[in-house]
Amino acid sequence: MKPAACGECTREAITYFGVNMKSEPLSYLSSENIGPWEIYLEQVDRVTPYLGKLAVLVDHLKRPKRCLIVDVPIHLDDGSVAYFEGYRVHHNTARGPAKGGVRYHPDVTLSEVMALAAWMTIKNAAVNLPYGGGKGGIRVDPRKLSPAEIERLTRRYTSEIGIIIGPDKDIPAPDMGTGPREMAWMMDTYSMNVGRTASGVVTGKPIAVGGSLGRQDATGRGVFVTAAAAAEKIGLPVEGSRVVVQGFGNVGNAAARIFHDAKAKVVALSDVTGAVRNDAGIDPYEVLKWVAVHGGVRGYPGAEAISSAELFEVPCEFLVPAALEKQITEHNAWKIQAKIIAEGANGPTTPAADDILNERGILVVPDVVANAGGVTVSYFEWVQDFNSYFWTEAEINQKLERIMRHAFEAVWQVAQDKKVSLRTAAYIVAATRVLEARALRGLYP
Ligand SMILES: NC(=O)C1=CN([C@@H]2O[C@H](COP(=O)(O)OP(=O)(O)OC[C@H]3O[C@@H](n4cnc5c(N)ncnc54)[C@H](OP(=O)(O)O)[C@@H]3O)[C@@H](O)[C@H]2O)C=CC1
Numbered sequence: 001m002k003p004a005a006c007g008e009c010t011r012e013a014i015t016y017f018g019v020n021m022k023s024e025p026l027s028y029l030s031s032e033n034i035g036p037w038e039i040y041l042e043q044v045d046r047v048t049p050y051l052g053k054l055a056v057l058v059d060h061l062k063r064p065k066r067c068l069i070v071d072v073p074i075h076l077d078d079g080s081v082a083y084f085e086g087y088r089v090h091h092n093t094a095r096g097p098a099k100g101g102v103r104y105h106p107d108v109t110l111s112e113v114m115a116l117a118a119w120m121t122i123k124n125a126a127v128n129l130p131y132g133g134g135k136g137g138i139r140v141d142p143r144k145l146s147p148a149e150i151e152r153l154t155r156r157y158t159s160e161i162g163i164i165i166g167p168d169k170d171i172p173a174p175d176m177g178t179g180p181r182e183m184a185w186m187m188d189t190y191s192m193n194v195g196r197t198a199s200g201v202v203t204g205k206p207i208a209v210g211g212s213l214g215r216q217d218a219t220g221r222g223v224f225v226t227a228a229a230a231a232e233k234i235g236l237p238v239e240g241s242r243v244v245v246q247g248f249g250n251v252g253n254a255a256a257r258i259f260h261d262a263k264a265k266v267v268a269l270s271d272v273t274g275a276v277r278n279d280a281g282i283d284p285y286e287v288l289k290w291v292a293v294h295g296g297v298r299g300y301p302g303a304e305a306i307s308s309a310e311l312f313e314v315p316c317e318f319l320v321p322a323a324l325e326k327q328i329t330e331h332n333a334w335k336i337q338a339k340i341i342a343e344g345a346n347g348p349t350t351p352a353a354d355d356i357l358n359e360r361g362i363l364v365v366p367d368v369v370a371n372a373g374g375v376t377v378s379y380f381e382w383v384q385d386f387n388s389y390f391w392t393e394a395e396i397n398q399k400l401e402r403i404m405r406h407a408f409e410a411v412w413q414v415a416q417d418k419k420v421s422l423r424t425a426a427y428i429v430a431a432t433r434v435l436e437a438r439a440l441r442g443l444y445p
């Protein structure tokens with residue numbers, strides 16, 4: 001399928017830290033042949049025709065500013081030594097310090113972390129936070145390690161990336177496989193290394209060590225707020241609507257609960273153990289209790305088991321992918337029966353799938369807007385840590401909703417004016433901000 005805006009674009013053939021940055025026009029390639037970084041490059045190519053004279057600077061978006069690869073050796077509980085590969089990437093810092101999460105997952109690679117860092121640059125600019133984009137990760141299956149091993153891994157990784165993180169340089173946060181516990185260890189390790197308590201070095205911390213109220217549910221809340229704003233635009237009521245959620249971790253379970261609280265009906269959800277469906281509605285609070293005991297949604301008695309592929313075919317008003325990249329591809333985009341897709345995950349939709357969804361009139365609220373609630377409350381946490389003055393949860397949620405609605409409205413307006421998808425509109429808003437900052441800092445086109 002020919003992409004909407006950039007069928008003819010070609011790319012320079014360069015290699016960056018072993019990651020091949022040359023790619024063909026990607027919409028012609030199957031999802032099996034592209035990774036997250038190529039998806040990101042395609043998204044940038046699609047926005048380039050809308051950047052006016054800033055387009056000559058677009059290569060700034062196509063290269064990470066710096067990539068650090070670290071070896072993370074730890075003692076396992078049995079006394080043996082294991083080695084893990086870790087990364088921290090600063091994609092762009094034109095608008096402020098790098099900011100973005102840390103992922104622990106067996107499939108983490110440098111090119112994936114580059115893409116995740118780049119999406120942070122776009123996301124932070126799309127919601128107008130004073131940050132650039134960064135991301136980190138370790139190729140590890142945390143489920144195979146004990147808590148003590150994860151602590152040693154986290155502390156060693158933090159020391160290794162300590163040369164490029166800091167409250168005014170790069171502020172990590174949780175992503176897949178990490179949470180408040182790991183953030184507390186990161187903050188403690190960094191603080192020990194610099195000889196003072198530096199609570200502003202990471203966000204997503206437990207409340208007792210400088211975390212912010214509302215951060216835990218913030219990404220899911222932002223997904224809900226932007227999905228509801230999109231629904232308003234097309235006259236779709238949230239109350240009584242059907243919701244399908246892929247992934248029942250930090251983002252997915254919060255989104256499911258918040259939709260449920262708003263009287264929407266969660267009809268299917270999944271995690272790595274399996275998927276379940278009940279058209280009469282599933283109570284995500286009950287699923288949480290089940291998961292706490294059984295380790296996954298599989299076998300949840302209030303619903304029937306379906307396959308992970310079938311999850312995407314369940315009729316619904318809202319579909320929330322909240323797991324990994326590349327879940328919605330040219331293979332299943334035709335089968336989706338949702339009116340709105342609100343991307344809780346980063347990069348869940350390939351460009352080819354975007355085209356199909358666009359053609360089918362399914363509204364996609366892109367990741368760089370839909371899941372920006374997490375980093376927005378991370379920003380609040382960072383500001384609160386600097387001031388040593390903390391806001392109430394009601395204040396946080398109110399400020400979060402205002403920022404998310406404002407960002408969505410601006411993107412919606414651009415989409416209407418330019419007749420482009422919400423993703424391309426978000427990239428127009430964000431890329432313009434990043435490249436304007438770059439130009440003002442000394443690289444005028
Ligand atoms: N945490 C945050 O604040 C933010 C996260 N995101 C993005 O949201 C997504 C989810 O992150 P987060 O919720 O933090 O991660 P978590 O680790 O908390 O949860 C991930 C969830 O996805 C499930 N999962 C993993 N693989 C699959 C699969 N193939 N099919 C179905 N479910 C799967 C996991 O199952 P199991 O538990 O069984 O392993 C788990 O339920 C990621 O793309 C992340 O980058 C975006 C913005 C902010």
Ligand SMILES: O=C(O)CCC(=O)C(=O)O
Nearest residue numbers: 100101173175374375378
């Ligand atoms: O809270 C943050 O700083 C970043 C969260 C994150 O990794 C993301 O938005 O993808």
